[in-house]
Amino acid sequence: MLKDQIRRGRLGAERGCGVSRFLSSMEADRWIAEADVLVDMAHLLMLRRQGIVGEEHARAIMEVLVGLHDDGLPEEIFDDRFEDVHAGIEAYLIDRLGEETGGRIHAGRSRNDEVAACIRIRAREEVLRLMGSVNRLREVLVTLSAGHTATVMPGFTHLQHAQPTTLAHHLLAYEGALARDYARLIMAFARVNESPLGAAAFASTGFPLDRDYTAELLGFDRLVENSMDAVSSRDFLLEVLSACAILSATASRLASDLILWSSSLAGFVTLSDEYCSTSSIMPQKKNPDTLEILRAKSGTAAGSLTAALAIMRGLPMSYNRDLQEATPHLWQGLSAAGDGIPLLAEALATATFHPERMAEEAGKGFSTATGLADLLVQDLGLPFRTAHTIVGKAVRAGKIDLPTLEKAGKESFGISLSGLGLSQEKVQAALDVRSMVDARTVTGGPAPATVKKALRGRKEELKRDRAETVSLEAGLAEARVRLLSEARGLLP
Amino acid sequence: MLKDQIRRGRLGAERGCGVSRFLSSMEADRWIAEADVLVDMAHLLMLRRQGIVGEEHARAIMEVLVGLHDDGLPEEIFDDRFEDVHAGIEAYLIDRLGEETGGRIHAGRSRNDEVAACIRIRAREEVLRLMGSVNRLREVLVTLSAGHTATVMPGFTHLQHAQPTTLAHHLLAYEGALARDYARLIMAFARVNESPLGAAAFASTGFPLDRDYTAELLGFDRLVENSMDAVSSRDFLLEVLSACAILSATASRLASDLILWSSSLAGFVTLSDEYCSTSSIMPQKKNPDTLEILRAKSGTAAGSLTAALAIMRGLPMSYNRDLQEATPHLWQGLSAAGDGIPLLAEALATATFHPERMAEEAGKGFSTATGLADLLVQDLGLPFRTAHTIVGKAVRAGKIDLPTLEKAGKESFGISLSGLGLSQEKVQAALDVRSMVDARTVTGGPAPATVKKALRGRKEELKRDRAETVSLEAGLAEARVRLLSEARGLLP
Amino acid sequence: MLKDQIRRGRLGAERGCGVSRFLSSMEADRWIAEADVLVDMAHLLMLRRQGIVGEEHARAIMEVLVGLHDDGLPEEIFDDRFEDVHAGIEAYLIDRLGEETGGRIHAGRSRNDEVAACIRIRAREEVLRLMGSVNRLREVLVTLSAGHTATVMPGFTHLQHAQPTTLAHHLLAYEGALARDYARLIMAFARVNESPLGAAAFASTGFPLDRDYTAELLGFDRLVENSMDAVSSRDFLLEVLSACAILSATASRLASDLILWSSSLAGFVTLSDEYCSTSSIMPQKKNPDTLEILRAKSGTAAGSLTAALAIMRGLPMSYNRDLQEATPHLWQGLSAAGDGIPLLAEALATATFHPERMAEEAGKGFSTATGLADLLVQDLGLPFRTAHTIVGKAVRAGKIDLPTLEKAGKESFGISLSGLGLSQEKVQAALDVRSMVDARTVTGGPAPATVKKALRGRKEELKRDRAETVSLEAGLAEARVRLLSEARGLLP
């Protein structure tokens, strides 16, 4: 059994396993175990180059580290008698190599800077993966939209039939929101990908470290310069969680729409069985469970952010162990926001839409009444508020036709609409669903031609964003190749 | 490999493992797996008694259930291809007994009522455990207080020296708060320990179930009567999480005090090494990590509550899969609030307090100035506000003695304090720390005799609360014995 | 202009109005201004009885206080140059009576215990009002239910047609939840209605106060005994906010249901115009805005709780100014939860339900398939899982009739259902909506007779709860009469 090497000097009293388990971050540290090996490699390469650890010791340690990288970390490292994976790995090195060699890795650093580096390395990967998922979902929305620019459907406000729109127009609303979610993620990435290494406990160290070198080896874009800031701040974590919570809120709204659309009441879409569950008791049920869980996950994402904010606020400087408790919320929030996005994309891509049902509903609930009010303004020169009132009164009377409108106009304003030139034909034409949609050619509106134009812009932006993501991924991959090559270069 | 029995009728398309994992509650279901076996037993006993499942089938199923209870659930049941542990157990029964027998357990129920029953069973155990922990912590506070009624220390407001008090008085403030935390937990227990069984999907069932019988078998105090309410509501979960978050906030404040008291700046207490960590880089460090993590956990508890509230709000009736996502927050919140309480109790019980350091600080910062102001009112008949101003001016001038006070009285109010009878001796006496504490004999105040009287009341209330907890535990234990005995009674 | 009397002793440097405004709680203190006058009266009566303030001074001060009570507080008291309303009132007393008299009110107390008393006095009123609103809503639900025990409607799970139920059964699910909300509020009331008065800054005082007397005068049920606990704890506030957030979540779910039911897609209910808005642009719109805002308020209630928890956690003892920032969240949370409940009650009471539309939808989506599966178990002796699968396959094939079922039974299990005695008539009968509902006679189920029985129980519990609320209100009213009478008794 590996032995803890850190407590033995200063502290007596062995800890009971209740305390050990309470203190240990081991469970959450599985997220960063692989990153920790990379951080160890980079630190060691630097220690050697700066002459802090000698050639031979460095080679021996690196051999074990490369083994951990290639074969994975053995389970004994994750024993929760260790406070964390850092202690576990150091104990492993000392167990394998003896303290004379293994005891040298921790020169010039603390677990404070080490763990911050590990969290950032794993977090940047997760953020990048999430950016990819978001872009895939955007692609599905764009592709679907391209096929449905003429598919009319009811647009709702307040869950009431409001005005007709098209499926393409509706889906592109989500694509627009997701593009901003993407933008927030890439901004968060910039704040994540900074190196705290070399800050040690918070006051840096007397050893002649080269912080730029470890940062470069690990693919960081720059340093978190001030060493106290480097170990004590977790705003990067809060920013990622914020971006996740907002993205998750966007996704949950799309899920809500799809849940409604796939209900028997609406019948606008049929989801693939793959994304549905049935009931253990009701044999007929086909439930959109994937979407419901995805919707609920946005509550989880909000909770993760809340927890992390509550933990961080009011903490005095510099490092406090409270910071450890913030980290699992990062992983929880990333999972909550991220796990469902690919499923949402595929659920959409494989869904069957029912244009005839949508068309059937599109004109219900006097949904084109606004078009008629507009006509009264444009054709008859009425003030909009007057036109709005007259049409509203007709609806209240239960019928939109010339006589009802005429009556409303007379009673409320002493105006004869037919006298001003309104005919039943014009009323009918104004109330037509498809021509109302076709007339909405204002930038960003639902008219098919307008949506097609918008689609061209969306595709281009998406292409740009995907290229950007790929380039960041490539940068990190290259850095890793370089690091491993330098690490292996040390071996005989 | 066990086979899923629930999807095969209604749904086609196999799910990819991404979807399965996303939908499955298996990981969190480990919390309720044992409870589910008990629920199955009770349901089965009732189905048999009501003639819904025949003797022979019932006996065969019970034999497997007793095996699961006695030997624990095999790992194959927790495969996350199953949506949940309920599906896993049913599949296991069918695998062992064939569908002709194993397929009979689910008559007259749904996973909706089943899972609600399981959550409640586990949650009530956790709440009871937490009540026990809270009482243990109260006991430590009471015991410590009994030994420190005369240990003077500085009381702080705004982290500034305010007035002297005693360690006993300070600790009892926390005991008072914890007594209310206990009261909230037992109230939550009442709402948790109600049976939803028999509600089926939400509309109950056509089978002639006996809900009272299953409730009694499982130790529930009463039914959640309305069957839709029974499966759709999670306010019991939110109430437990609220009680946890508030308790955790109380505990975090005590932790903050202890962290400050154990700092070198204060030096009021030395914690046992067992509850401390050192630094991987700074050899001299002894850090109160247990208390810091405990403090941070209150952020996690708040986050769990937030998440569950965000998930539940706005959900239409009745069951939605979103509810599944609320449950893990219950376990997280219970752990966050509960895991540290026993450690906090023992950290306090094993700590070494330093009365001399506390005494040294007790009189600093003009902390007895209020006593002097009171004297000016009581002895000289000044209005309190006048006395307050005069003493305040002296403090501002940097010195509380007769000449400075005299000057302040004259300049501000044209009063001669010495003329009114104030002497330097009286000033000195009024500023004495110990006599100031001794004079605070108002109910709830820090005077040793007053605290001793308060202690008698606290001990009695604590005794009553402990008896209550023990009685609830005994009630549940008895119900379990009875259930298992009826279950085994069915076997040959 | 009134003058601040508190700073003048100890502190120099006048504050700029930016600082004053930032520090002042004046805006929120409007909630507690009236309570503060009552607290002053009680404190003064006690000071006089204990001989701390002489007869003449006491009478003069009381005269002003009675004036403030009868005429309301003049606006000059709310100047935000004062840190709080307590300072404003004291300045007003001194301005009216001179410091020799007005400067005597604050003997033996601090704003710390004063403000805690004021918050509790106002909060208990708000909690009581909320309890009354909840009971009114329960009454509306019970009354509506009594008229709709036979009104069938579709019950949804996962927003999919699940099983038929009745409107009464559905509404009573909410009544059940609201009864628990009521229970939480009355428990919170118990923790609110405790007196902190006499705790002074946190260490009580050397003046011979009678805490029991002020508590009784102000209608408090008991003391918060420990004086540090009395001024530093805000768990009562957190508990009220929790009860509010949970109640608000319940109410938001009812709002969601009504929003859906009043949509054109469902058409189950028409809300009174009074609770609806129209659109400024779409003349036909009638939107359930009241319900939408009520739904959203549950987010606000959750936010208020989160904020207060985040503020309180980790605070060292005893009083810190941070506590001031927690209080406005109490008022915000109470408003968020409470303002909409009476409107929800009236919106429900005045709504027009459409039984024919509900009936039309009740049988859609194969919603009675479970009844058929039950029949296969009860009549043919099939295991439930087998029956569930056979009916599921028929639904998947698109049709539930004997031939389809027969085919499913043969293909999947080699069983002939007709051979076992199933006929098309039995299938038809099993699928009938009304008889399925009538068969759900299990306790808590939707069968009309069962619901009628449940209604009797609900009415009785509601009656009991209303009586309890009324009795608490009466107790507070009596205490206030007594206090005012003692106060006026002091006047000439």
Place this chain on the structure above:
Amino acid sequence: MLKDQIRRGRLGAERGCGVSRFLSSMEADRWIAEADVLVDMAHLLMLRRQGIVGEEHARAIMEVLVGLHDDGLPEEIFDDRFEDVHAGIEAYLIDRLGEETGGRIHAGRSRNDEVAACIRIRAREEVLRLMGSVNRLREVLVTLSAGHTATVMPGFTHLQHAQPTTLAHHLLAYEGALARDYARLIMAFARVNESPLGAAAFASTGFPLDRDYTAELLGFDRLVENSMDAVSSRDFLLEVLSACAILSATASRLASDLILWSSSLAGFVTLSDEYCSTSSIMPQKKNPDTLEILRAKSGTAAGSLTAALAIMRGLPMSYNRDLQEATPHLWQGLSAAGDGIPLLAEALATATFHPERMAEEAGKGFSTATGLADLLVQDLGLPFRTAHTIVGKAVRAGKIDLPTLEKAGKESFGISLSGLGLSQEKVQAALDVRSMVDARTVTGGPAPATVKKALRGRKEELKRDRAETVSLEAGLAEARVRLLSEARGLLP
């Protein structure tokens, strides 16, 4: 009294004032009232240019709008019988000009796009102001640091003396964090400053609007293109709230440090009286209330974000009235984060630091032990873990001198440190506070020369950020001048 013009068509039943107040956003709309006049102006200029409203009508309406801008909105517009300020202004126009003219302003728009535009206009101003405050605080930190590069002080981890650092190094940690807060705010600004105008209810309009023109007139950087996205999304609001909550968490940590530093226990700093309060009972108290409230505000900021997230998540498209309830949280969050920043800056700028007290504490608690461990590695060639253990054992024995170290080395590792060349002089030198600080020359470390170098970088970045803020402010100011000039140009 102005009359509501919007409900009169479609809806009957007058609303009681309870409903009106519940529905109305008037109170919060004071934040956007001025912005609404600007939006009206821009919309009107565009309607006229597009020929939708004739010259004469446009001129008359503009005259009233210019009056509202110049003289402020009269109180009658804020009557909460109106649902919002938009309805109030339209009613005012109709009241002044008659419906024939005033009834024309709302052509081609809805309150949905109007309110989104107003919120964005006000929010961008608030965000800009906040950016300015953050930069001012950074400037204070930089300036203070420049004067304190050689002021040694104890650095804490876990609130325990950890290692010596300097005041400059400590303060710059906060400056670094605030620079990232600034970066988040400017990113949020980009997402805020987009125009939703022209989206109407969500489906744009049949009127030939020119969205680019109104966007330009109002100083927006670009459109939110998709019209449904434009009115339904509030991610910009959530992003601002996130940036505020994170900034507020940063600021609360600085406040916590200052509260501790100004306590009698530490005595590192004396705050100006202006930012402090005293006690109403304790005459000697000088409390850092401004900092405490600022610390608590971070809880409020977190609560505002939570509330808004909870409200937005799961909402189906497109506009729902729930959105109205999200807006006040934006203002609350902005105030919570922003109001205290200028005060924090000035409290810091006017504080008196006590270098001698800091120096006195800097070397306590064996805070330079790490330097000694480093020496054992660098001079004697020991592995770091061995050196760490030896020094730790000496601390545990209570003394760091050669004999104690020698004993520890022998007992634990069989090493003679003196044999390896360690002398008491070297031990002493390694433990010297100032030389330890001077040796921390790693990038970002506390050595005075290193901090001076860092300061140059910080000043430059701050200069760049200030220029950027100024340029954005200038852009908005210019747009406003242009808009008003075009508006006035319409008048005779």
